[in-house]
Structures are given as structure tokens and as C-alpha cells.
Amino acid sequence: MAADMPLRSILATDCGSTTTKAILIELVEGEYRLRVRGEAPTTVEAPYEDVTRGVLNAVSEVEEVSGRRLIADGDIIRPQRGDQGVDAYLSTSSAGGGLQVMVVGLVRTMTAESAQRAALGAGAIVMDVLALDDGRRDYERIQRMRELRPDMILISGGVDGGEQRRVVEMAELVGAANPRARLGAKYELPVIFAGNADARDAISDTLADKTALTLVDNLRPTMERENLGPARAEIQELFLEHVMAQAPGYSELMTWTDADIMPTPAAVGSLIEAIAKRDGINVVGVDIGGATTDVFSVFEGVFNRTVSANLGMSYSVSNVLAETGLPNILRWVTEQPDPGLVGNAIRNKMIRPTTIPQTLADLTIEQAAAREALRLAFGQHKLLATELKGIQRQRDIADAFAAGGAQTLVEMMSLDLLVGSGGVLSHAPRRNQAALMLIDAFEPEGITRLAVDSIFMMPQLGVLSTVNAEAARQVFYRDCLIPLGTCIAPVGHGRPGSPCLRVRLTGGGRSEDLQLNVGEMRLIPLPEGQTAEVALDPVRRFDVGAGPGRALTATVQGGVVGVVIDARGRPLRLPEDEAERISAIRAWNAELDVYPRNLAAGEVA
Amino acid sequence: MAHGYTPGLRVTERALVRRRRHLPLPGQVHVQVGERVSADQLVASTELPGNVTNLNVAHELSCTPADVPDYLVVSVGDAVEIGEVIAETRALWGLFHSVATTPVSGTVETISEVTGQVLIRGKPIRVEIDAYLDGTVIEVEGDEAITVEARAAFLQGILGVGGEAHGDLKLVVESPDAVVEADLIDDSCAGCVLVGGSRVTLEALRAAAEVGAAGVVVGGVHGMDLNEFLGEPLGVAITGQEDVGTTLVLTEGFGEIAMAGRSWKLLAARSGRRTSINGATQIRAGVIRPEVIIPEPEATWEADGVDVSAGLAPGSYVRLIREPYFGRLAIVTDLPEQLQQIETEAHVRVLRARLEDTGEEITVPRANVEAIQR
Numbered sequence: 001m002a003a004d005m006p007l008r009s010i011l012a013t014d015c016g017s018t019t020t021k022a023i024l025i026e027l028v029e030g031e032y033r034l035r036v037r038g039e040a041p042t043t044v045e046a047p048y049e050d051v052t053r054g055v056l057n058a059v060s061e062v063e064e065v066s067g068r069r070l071i072a073d074g075d076i077i078r079p080q081r082g083d084q085g086v087d088a089y090l091s092t093s094s095a096g097g098g099l100q101v102m103v104v105g106l107v108r109t110m111t112a113e114s115a116q117r118a119a120l121g122a123g124a125i126v127m128d129v130l131a132l133d134d135g136r137r138d139y140e141r142i143q144r145m146r147e148l149r150p151d152m153i154l155i156s157g158g159v160d161g162g163e164q165r166r167v168v169e170m171a172e173l174v175g176a177a178n179p180r181a182r183l184g185a186k187y188e189l190p191v192i193f194a195g196n197a198d199a200r201d202a203i204s205d206t207l208a209d210k211t212a213l214t215l216v217d218n219l220r221p222t223m224e225r226e227n228l229g230p231a232r233a234e235i236q237e238l239f240l241e242h243v244m245a246q247a248p249g250y251s252e253l254m255t256w257t258d259a260d261i262m263p264t265p266a267a268v269g270s271l272i273e274a275i276a277k278r279d280g281i282n283v284v285g286v287d288i289g290g291a292t293t294d295v296f297s298v299f300e301g302v303f304n305r306t307v308s309a310n311l312g313m314s315y316s317v318s319n320v321l322a323e324t325g326l327p328n329i330l331r332w333v334t335e336q337p338d339p340g341l342v343g344n345a346i347r348n349k350m351i352r353p354t355t356i357p358q359t360l361a362d363l364t365i366e367q368a369a370a371r372e373a374l375r376l377a378f379g380q381h382k383l384l385a386t387e388l389k390g391i392q393r394q395r396d397i398a399d400a401f402a403a404g405g406a407q408t409l410v411e412m413m414s415l416d417l418l419v420g421s422g423g424v425l426s427h428a429p430r431r432n433q434a435a436l437m438l439i440d441a442f443e444p445e446g447i448t449r450l451a452v453d454s455i456f457m458m459p460q461l462g463v464l465s466t467v468n469a470e471a472a473r474q475v476f477y478r479d480c481l482i483p484l485g486t487c488i489a490p491v492g493h494g495r496p497g498s499p500c501l502r503v504r505l506t507g508g509g510r511s512e513d514l515q516l517n518v519g520e521m522r523l524i525p526l527p528e529g530q531t532a533e534v535a536l537d538p539v540r541r542f543d544v545g546a547g548p549g550r551a552l553t554a555t556v557q558g559g560v561v562g563v564v565i566d567a568r569g570r571p572l573r574l575p576e577d578e579a580e581r582i583s584a585i586r587a588w589n590a591e592l593d594v595y596p597r598n599l600a601a602g603e604v605a
Numbered sequence: 606m607a608h609g610y611t612p613g614l615r616v617t618e619r620a621l622v623r624r625r626r627h628l629p630l631p632g633q634v635h636v637q638v639g640e641r642v643s644a645d646q647l648v649a650s651t652e653l654p655g656n657v658t659n660l661n662v663a664h665e666l667s668c669t670p671a672d673v674p675d676y677l678v679v680s681v682g683d684a685v686e687i688g689e690v691i692a693e694t695r696a697l698w699g700l701f702h703s704v705a706t707t708p709v710s711g712t713v714e715t716i717s718e719v720t721g722q723v724l725i726r727g728k729p730i731r732v733e734i735d736a737y738l739d740g741t742v743i744e745v746e747g748d749e750a751i752t753v754e755a756r757a758a759f760l761q762g763i764l765g766v767g768g769e770a771h772g773d774l775k776l777v778v779e780s781p782d783a784v785v786e787a788d789l790i791d792d793s794c795a796g797c798v799l800v801g802g803s804r805v806t807l808e809a810l811r812a813a814a815e816v817g818a819a820g821v822v823v824g825g826v827h828g829m830d831l832n833e834f835l836g837e838p839l840g841v842a843i844t845g846q847e848d849v850g851t852t853l854v855l856t857e858g859f860g861e862i863a864m865a866g867r868s869w870k871l872l873a874a875r876s877g878r879r880t881s882i883n884g885a886t887q888i889r890a891g892v893i894r895p896e897v898i899i900p901e902p903e904a905t906w907e908a909d910g911v912d913v914s915a916g917l918a919p920g921s922y923v924r925l926i927r928e929p930y931f932g933r934l935a936i937v938t939d940l941p942e943q944l945q946q947i948e949t950e951a952h953v954r955v956l957r958a959r960l961e962d963t964g965e966e967i968t969v970p971r972a973n974v975e976a977i978q979r
Contacts, residue, residue: 139656165670168719169659176657176714176724202719291841310841315888318828319840341827344859345928350842351764351858351888355927355973356953362928363949429950596950598770 007468009086011062011076012460013055014264015042015093015253020051022058023460024066024086025475026445032471034479037455038062043249044095050249051095051258076256088467091257092459094264095247098277099124099239102150104170105131106157110388111195114220115156117384118194118228122235123266125292130173132166134554138173145177147494151243153179153189153211154231156198160221167195171206178210181242188212190238194219194231214238226388239263265294265305265460271472272296272419273303274465278473281416284442286374287456288422290314290353293377295343297385299409304385307510308377312354313424317369321346326374331574332440334582334589335361360595363429367437370424374441377434382408405561412445412570413545419481421453432523435561443572445491447534447554450484450561483528485559489541489566494518496575499539500567507532508558516567519575521588524565525557534563542569564592614856614894616868616977618797620759621908622898623743626734627750629653632744641902642736644771644881648751649734655727662692663721665705670721672960679713679724685725686710692723711804737769739900755900756908760856762822763896765884766835766844767852772819774872774880774899778802781869784861785823787812794818796926798880798897800872804861805853809965812851820882822872822897824857824864825932831859845885845893852884854895859860862932865924865977875899917976923958927973934961935974 007118010025010032020042024035038061043054056071063070069084070077077085101124105112105225112131119126127148145153153174157167174191174407181189191211193203198213207213217230240260244250254261262270268287276283276298285296291312310319321329326339329346342365349355349366357363386408420426420438428434434452445452457480465472490501494517503522505512508530516522534556540549556563568588575581589595632651636642657822662677663670676692684706685691693704707725714724740755775797777789785801787808801809801823807830813821833837835847856868880899887893917923921937935958944952945968953970960967 138659142657165720168717169722172715172717172720172722172724173657173659176726205719206717217735316841318838318842322840339827340827345931347828347839347859348926348931352926352975353888355947356951356970358927358970358973359929359948427951534843 003077007087007471009080009130010088010090010464010468010471011059011070011086012090012464014267014459015044015051015054015057015091015095016264017095018042019057020054021457021460022055022062023457024062024068024070025464025471031478032049032474034457034475036062036065038065042095044247050094050252051247052249052252055253056090062451078258083234085190089256090259090460090463091253092262092264092267092463093244093250099235099243099263100127100148100151101125101235102127102145102148102153103129104153104155104157104174105129105195106166106170107131108133110223111156111158111220113153113384114226114228114388115194115231117226117304118156118219118231119154119235119291120307120384121228121266121269121303122232122239123263123305124235124270125307125309130145130170132170141173142177145174145179149180151181152188152235152238153191154235155191156195156219156231158218159200159223160197160218162196162198164196164199164202167199168202168206171203175206175210180244180570190214190242192216192231192238194233194234197221212242224388236260236263236266251579259463262459262463262466264459265307267459268294269296269303269305269462271458271462271465271476273298274469275473275476276303277301278469282411282414283417283419284378284410284415285419285458286377286421286425286442287453287458288313288370288374288377288420288424290423291316293373293422295377295381297381297410299385299411299414302379302385302409304409306377306381306384308373308380311373311377313366313370313373313422315374316350317373318347318350320369320373320376323376329365329368329372331581332371332585333364334585335364337361339575340568364595366424367428367433371437371441374437378442382410385409411545412443412448415444415448417449418442418444418537419451421456421458425452426454426456430594431482431484431560432592435487435564436588436592436594438484439487439566440565440572441490442547443570445489445570446543447556448487448489449557450487450559452484452562453480454482455480456499483557483559484561485526485563486556487564487566488534488536488544488556488569489568490536490538490544491570492538492542492548493569493573494539494541500542500569501539501565502537503543503565504535505532505556505563514565516565518567518569519568519584521591522565522567523562525562525594526556527562528559530558531555532558532563561592614761614763616760616865616871617909618758618871619906619909620757621754622738622740622757622759622900623752623754625750625752626737628734631748632732634751636736636742636745636751638742638745640742641740642753643739644736644879646736648736648742648753649749651732652729653732655711655729657714658707658711658725658727660691660705660707660723660725661721662723665728666692666694666703668694668721671718673721673723674716674718677716681713681716683713683763684711685713699747712881717967737771737883738898739902741878755898755902756904756906757898758875759899760822760841760868760871762854762856762886762895762897763858764842764844764888765852765854765886766831766839766847766858767820767849767881767884768845768847769881769883769885770819771854771862771879771881772796774798774800774875774878776800776873776876781824781866785809785821790816790818792816793831794824798822798882801864802869803863806830807833809850810853814824815918818851819920820852820854820884822854822856823951824881825855825860825862826853827861828859842886842888844887845883852882854882854884854897858926859931860932865934872897877953917956917971918972922977923974924977925958925969925973926975927970930960930967930969934968934969934977935959936961938966943965
């Protein structure tokens with residue numbers, strides 16, 4: 001299907017592990033709008049074992065609600081005829097555990113990391129990264145490949161024209177492991193070689209007989225350049241050919257869709273990439289699920305995605321507890337519960353993942369765990385979304401003292417839009433809770449717009465963006481994103497209570513002149529669709545984007561929360577003294593109207 | 606969602622349990638269809654290819670990879686013993702003679718002229734599979750798998766650790782709300798599947814492992830105690846591979862929670878019986894729950910069907926599975942259709958119920974109850 005083809009109506013589904021979600025988009029008076037949505041349980045696993053049943057069930061719900069006939073003879077009616085059918089049907093999928101890839105490279109922080117970025121960008125879950133310097137012995141690597149049974153293996157290594165021996169050694173290990181594909185035991189495992197072009201013959205000799213080998217352009221042709229496109233495209237192609245074709249019902253579903261079925265995270269990524277490109281902005285998106293947290297970013301046009309496989313709010317919430325520790329979760333709450341009981345409660349959420357908080361105290365603990373899950377996932381993202389490692393560059397004195405190797409591409413001061421998605425953010429009883437969770441976990445700097453995804457339709461809009469980018473953009477801004485407002489956060493530190501920032505805000509029918517001290521937060525209501533002019537004048541040690549102590553004027557957007565001014569400083573540090581910490585959190589909660597009044601005052605046990 | 610509640614775990618006195626016992630690779634099946642087997646009986650075995658060891662011969666002999674084949678004294682497929690010479694350079698008037706010896710015994714798998722590496726595969730690793738439960742072989746799949754069937758009392762737990770085990774069932778407490786302390790575990794527990802009440806302490810778990818108990822089935826455990834027992838925090842509920850000396854099956858969850866009456870009665874009535882348990886759990890797509898199976902080899906009764914009842918109704922018996930009533934039992938009195946606002950301000954589908962212990966009428970989200978049988 002041609003890009004930007006004219007469409008009057010679009011039906012799109014996302015086949016998730018548990019639920020298949022369908023949306024109907026229509027062109028109304030020149031604007032694309034979400035008309036209705038429907039959902040039904042996914043039917044990939046027994047006893048149904050046919051994904052199309054779940055799709056038809058979800059689409060039937062759309063039919064019922066919209067009153068529009070969409071299915072005839074077990075197929076989607078196309079093109080639109082009068083008030084029947086749609087012009088296009090598209091789908092994404094993460095059912096059956098998504099796309100599971102194992103990455104093999106030479107040096108962990110160089111070619112292996114580039115390969116990892118390529119696989120993640122294609123929407124894959126990277127099960128493991130094997131490299132010469134991973135500290136494992138050969139038999140351990142072989143055992144790992146056999147145990148994991150990935151959907152495919154991506155081999156990288158060596159720059160074009162460089163030494164071939166080491167990458168062939170790694171390929172020999174893949175051959176010795178003779179791993180089997182996860183789905184379809186009779187099929188050869190797809191292996192993509194995206195390393196030193198000169199090694200292709202030797203790689204073919206080693207692996208062509210044992211695996212379904214494909215050769216693509218080197219994803220790291222020189223130390224200074226990454227070329228992830230060909231490897232990413234091949235991963236998605238093989239996803240369709242091998243993985244999808246083996247999953248029950250997908251061969252049929254593939255004949256229904258007007259564009260290739262995309263892995264769900266790849267679709268979300270392409271939407272965020274398309275929006276960032278079209279609007280010329282830097283974006284961070286996060287989707288916090290029950291088992292995993294996906295983080296996407298586009299900074300200066302460079303797209304990155306990471307999956308934190310064991311950071312989530314139900315299945316993986318115990319792992320959040322294990323990784324961050326109970327004190328880090330409890331620092332966000334004002335009550336003093338028995339740590340043992342809180343630990344048990346969090347673990348019980350893992351084993352009964354569908355339960356929901358009933359009490360405010362329980363909700364605050366769940367939202368505290370979410371802050372930690374988001375913070376950890378974003379930390380992992382910043383480590384992978386870096387400029388290329390292994391390149392010689394001039395270092396200044398600051399670099400010499402900086403920890404780690406390459407610089408992260410995630411530059412929070414230049415971030416324009418932060419989008420949150422996933423149950424704990426999208427379904428928080430108050431939007432103010434979602435806003436504060438995002439601010440606490442991501443610590444936006446300077447001026448940043450905040451939004452949440454209303455019903456998680458980013459996957460469907462992502463696949464739509466590949467056939468009609470404008471339609472995807474319109475629905476994204478009009479029906480998908482709920483603008484929370486804007487966060488203004490000066491970077492720096494000062495003595496709590498000392499002056500931090502003067503703010504003059506004009507617009508939206510109000511004029512405010514505020515003085516914020518270090519450690520304070522302030523909320524200025526500014527409704528969705530309205531803008532205001534702000535003049536920001538930080539004290540000497542604080543920077544709002546123009547440099548330390550320098551004034552800045554800007555236009556800020558309103559939202560369902562408003563304009564949040566966060567003078568707590570960056571990086572964010574909570575008071576160490578217990579009483580001061582509790583008092584500060586109560587004050588922030590009260591100012592941002594985060595919880596019902598009685599909890600803000602500490603009256604709920 | 607049509608059914609906003611957690612389906613209860615299966616607890617039945619009459620189940621027809623079938624367990625497929627399969628080898629990781631084809632091998633030998635040692636039993637036949639119709640044969641009666643006991644839990645510890647070997648039913649299939651195979652040999653996995655040994656571990657691969659990589660020897661860089663080019664490096665050892667200081668030659669180019671392309672020269673390696675000229676210096677090898679072994680070929681692909683040859684068996685070699687540890688310390689055996691596999692390549693040597695020709696001596697120059699008896700000088701500068703270098704050799705490469707194999708660091709492991711095994712078979713020469715590949716020789717690479719590109720890398721100069723020789724891969725030696727170690728001796729095969731034998732894998733033996735037992736029947737896991739007392740029963741009858743009902744199917745043999747070539748040389749790869751069999752299926753054992755047994756009429757049995759069957760109980761699913763909520764979470765377990767440790768793998769398959771079997772032994773005689775032994776009650777170590779007298780009521781479902783009693784805590785299993787270490788002093789209740791003695792040498793008579795060796796080889797047994799121990800049944801506790803509301804909680805097992807860390808010391809008791811350690812004592813059970815020390816005396817060699819096959820497993821412990823109990824209502825709950827404190828999370829910190831389990832972490833200590835495992836030696837690391839339990840991050841995700843994908844378990845079964847832990848090597849902790851005894852298998853643990855929790856029937857209710859984390860904390861001190863009396864074992865549900867029906868589960869307790871089922872186990873208490875079968876004290877002394879041969880029991881198979883497995884702690885393997887996977888709370889993800891393709892969910893796997895830990896299990897306790899008490900076969901009745903002579904039984905001929907009809908098994909109960911799996912309860913797939915569509916939902917809750919007034920009078921249904923439920924366990925509350927979230928604060929503020931976690932672990933308590935109640936009887937459903939009403940299922941209002943309309944969404945209702947709860948304390949968190951979320952609008953959710955709720956049910957009304959009467960607490961069994963105090964008679965208090967409560968309103969809770971439907972997502973926070975689990976249907977159970979009395």
C-alpha cells in the first residue's frame with residue numbers, strides 16, 4: 001500500500017498477549033478521528049489457537065458500537081461501500097511472547113551493542129547478548145543458545161574490511177549449538193549476519209547448511225558509523241516469514257491486512273519517530289506494562305528503544321522490589337507501614353496480577369513502585385541510547401571525570417514531549433497522579449510537555465503511520481494523547497527554602513507572578529488547548545534552559561493538569577531526614593492535588 | 606471484561622491427571638503402554654551432546670589457521686582422550702617441535718581453516734526421566750515421550766519453588782491456621798511431603814531441607830524468608846529450577862494466611878499416602894501452577910470435570926486477595942452492574958459480600974476476589 005494514500009476509514013487491530021484491541025478511524029469533515037474501539041481476548045493459545053477469532057470478536061464489538069457492518073463471510077469488508085466496510089485494515093502483534101531475538105557480537109559495548117540496538121529498534125525482545133568479552137566459556141554460550149530457543153539470531157561483528165577470524169569463531173559456536181527455533185520445530189532457525197562484509201563467504205560455509213541464513217549489510221561498517229536499517233528491515237521480514245507464519249492463524253491474518261503486520265513495539269517506535277520527525281521535536285515515550293517496560297526516545301532525529309524485560313507492575317513487580325529495594329519504594333510514601341507487610345503485598349500482586357488497589361494507602365504504594373520501575377527502565381534506556389562507543393574523540397576535563405564511556409543521547413533539557421502509557425499511568429484515578437509519577441521518575445529539565453496515552457492505541461497508529469502518516473498524526477494528537485500540561489523544572493541545587501525561581505505567567509485568562517523557593521512545587525491551572533507566556537528568572541545556581549541564572553521566556557501548553565513548576569532541583573533529591581521527607585511529600589501532594597484531601601494531610605492509615 | 610475475577614485454583618478429590626514425560630532429544634523409552642509405573646521408576650533416557658571446548662590450534666602451534674590441517678593428527682569424528690596430542694609441527698632437526706593437546710576427552714567436531722580452531726565435543730551427558738507419579742502409561746510417542754495417567758486427589762498452589770519430588774504425605778501441624786516452626790521438623794520428615802498450615806518459617810524451611818524432606822505444602826511464607834531461603838530475591842514468578850533441597854508449594858500466597866479449608870481437608874484425609882509435587886510456576890502467558898498430586902492407583906471413579914463456571918453469583922464463596930481484607934473468606938451477597946467509585950476514586954466493577962469471620966458487609970472490586978470451593 002502506498003504511503004499517504006487517501007483513506008476514508010481505517011480499521012486497525014493490535015493482537016496483544018492477552019487482549020486484541022480494535023479501533024475504527026474515520027475521515028470526518030477533513031479530519032481523521034477515532035470513532036470507536038472494541039476489544040476481545042486474544043485467541044492464540046489453546047483451546048482456540050487461531051488469532052483471527054479474537055480479531056473478529058474485537059471487530060464485532062466495533063461493529064456493534066458503531067452500527068457499521070465490517071465483517072462479511074469471515075473477512076473484513078474492503079473498500080468502504082456506503083456505510084459498510086473500511087478502506088484499509090492494518091494490524092500489529094505481540095501475541096505469543098513477541099519477537100524473541102538473541103544477539104551475537106564481538107565486543108559487548110561496540111558491535112554487540114549496535115546489534116542490540118538494531119534488534120530492539122525492530123521491536124524485538126533481546127533474550128541475551130553473547131560476545132567475546134561476556135566472560136562466559138564457549139560451552140556456556142552454546143548451552144545458553146540451546147536453552148533459550150530464540151525466534152532468530154542476529155550476528156554482528158567486525159567492521160568492513162577488518163579482521164574476520166573472530167566473527168567466524170562466534171559463528172562456529174552458533175553452528176555447534178545447532179539451536180532450534182522456538183516455534184515450528186521442523187524449521188531451520190533464521191540467522192541474520194550483519195557483520196564484516198568480507199566474512200560473508202566464511203559465515204556461509206559455517207552456517208548455511210545448519211540454519212536459514214541471511215546476509216545483510218554490516219550494521220557497523222566503520223567504527224564511526226552505525227547502519228541499523230538493513231538489519232532492522234530483515235528482522236521484521238523474518239518476523240513475518242518465520243515467526244508469524246508459525247503462530248496459529250497468522251497466515252490467514254496476513255492475507256487480510258493491507259500492510260505487513262508489525263511487531264507491536266516496532267509500530268509504537270515508528271509512530272514516535274514519525275511524530276518527532278514531522279514536528280521537529282525530541283520525544284520520550286514509555287509504556288509500562290505488567291511484565292515489561294518499553295522506553296522509546298528520539299533526540300535530534302536519532303531513534304532508540306529499550307525493553308526492560310523484568311520491570312513491570314504486576315508479573316514483574318517483585319523484581320522492581322528486588323532491584324530497587326524496599327526503602328527506595330517507601331521513600332515516595334508518607335505513611336510508615338510495616339516493611340514486611342508491604343513486601344508481602346507487592347509479592348502478592350505478582351502472583352495475583354489482575355488485582356487492583358482498593359485503599360488509598362495501597363494505591364500510593366503501587367504508584368511508588370511505578371516510580372521506581374519507570375526510573376530504573378529509563379536509566380537502562382539512557383545507558384543504551386548513547387553515541388557510538390569505541391570511537392576516538394577529544395575529551396575535555398569534564399569527560400575525564402565522568403563515569404562510563406560514551407555520552408548518552410538522552411539530553412533532558414532538550415526534551416520537548418514526554419508521553420506515558422500503560423495501566424498505572426493511563427488509568428491513574430487522577431491525571432495529576434500520572435503527571436507527578438512521570439516528573440518524579442523521569443526528572444524532566446527546563447520546559448517539557450507531559451501527556452498520557454488515553455487508551456493505548458499507539459501500536460495501531462504506528463502501523464497506520466507507515467501507510468498514512470498524516471492520519472496517524474491527527475488521531476495521535478486529537479484522540480490518543482491526553483495533554484497533562486507542561487513541567488517547568490530548573491536544574492541545580494540550593495539550600496531548601498532559599499530563592500530558586502521567579503515566574504511570570506500570562507495567558508489562559510490569568511496573570512501570575514510567583515516566587516518559588518528551593519524544594520517547592522506549584523501548580524497553575526491552564527486548561528487543555530490553551531497556551532500561556534512564561535517569563536522565567538532563575539537564581540544564579542539554577543538553569544531553566546538558557547544557562548545558569550539566565551532568564552528565559554517561552555510559550556507553554558495547558559492540559560488536564562496544568563503547568564507544574566518544580567523547584568525541587570535536579571537531579572532530584574528527597575530530604576534525607578524522615579520527618580522532613582514526609583512533610584515535603586505531603587506538601588507536594590497537596591499543592592498538586594494528587595490525592596484526596598485526607599491522605600494529603602496524612603489522615604489515612 | 607465479562608469476568609472480572611481471578612478464577613480459583615483447582616482443588617479436587619477426583620482428578621484424572623495426565624503428565625507427559627518427554628526427553629529433550631530422542632533416546633530410549635523403557636516402558637510400554639498399559640504398564641503400571643511408580644513415581645521414581647525410570648521411564649526414558651537419552652544422551653545429550655557433550656559440552657564443546659574450543660582449542661585454538663593455530664595459536665598453540667604459532668602457525669596460520671590455513672596451516673592447521675597440515676599439522677593435525679586427528680580428523681573430524683575421531684575420539685580423543687584428555688592430554689592426547691591432536692596436532693604437532695614437524696620438528697626441524699629435532700628442534701622447535703610444538704604440540705597441541707586436548708584439554709578434554711571427547712570427539713573432534715569441527716576443524717576451521719579460517720580461525721584455526723578445533724572444536725572438541727565432550728562425552729555425552731546422560732539424561733534420565735522418571736515417571737513422576739504412580740500411574741499407568743497410556744501413550745508412548747516413539748523414542749521421545751510417554752504419558753502417565755493417574756486417578757488422584759489434585760491441588761494447585763499459587764506459587765512454588767523447586768522442581769518435581771515425591772514422598773509420603775505427612776501433616777506437621779494440627780490445623781490450617783497453625784504456623785510451621787522448626788521444632789516440628791525432625792528426622793521422621795525425611796523423604797516426606799510435609800503439610801503445614803498458615804505459614805512456614807525460614808528456620809522450618811531450612812530444617813526441612815536439612816532432614817531431606819521431599820517438599821512442604823503450606824498456606825504462606827513471608828517474602829523475606831523465602832528470599833533468604835533461596836539465597837536471592839525472587840524477582841519474577843517463573844520458578845522450578847531452584848536447587849534448595851526441598852520443594853515448596855504455597856497454596857495461598859505471601860504472608861500468614863490459613864490454608865483454605867477445602868485444601869486442608871483434602872490433604873489431611875490423605876496423610877501417609879504417596880504424593881508427587883512440583884513447585885514449577887509460571888505466572889505469564891501459558892500459566893503454570895505448582896501442584897500436589899496424590900494418586901489412587903486402584904481407583905475407578907469418574908473424575909470431576911474442570912470447573913469452567915462462567916462467574917460469580919450471590920452465594921458464591923470467595924477469598925479476598927487484596928488489602929484491606931487480604932486472605933479473608935466471604936460469601937457474595939450482591940453483584941451490582943453499575944461501576945462504583947472506591948476509596949482510590951477509581952470507578953470499577955464491584956461486588957458486595959459478607960465476611961465469614963465477622964459477618965461484616967463489605968464492598969470490594971471484583972478483580973480482588975478469587976472464587977473458591979468450601
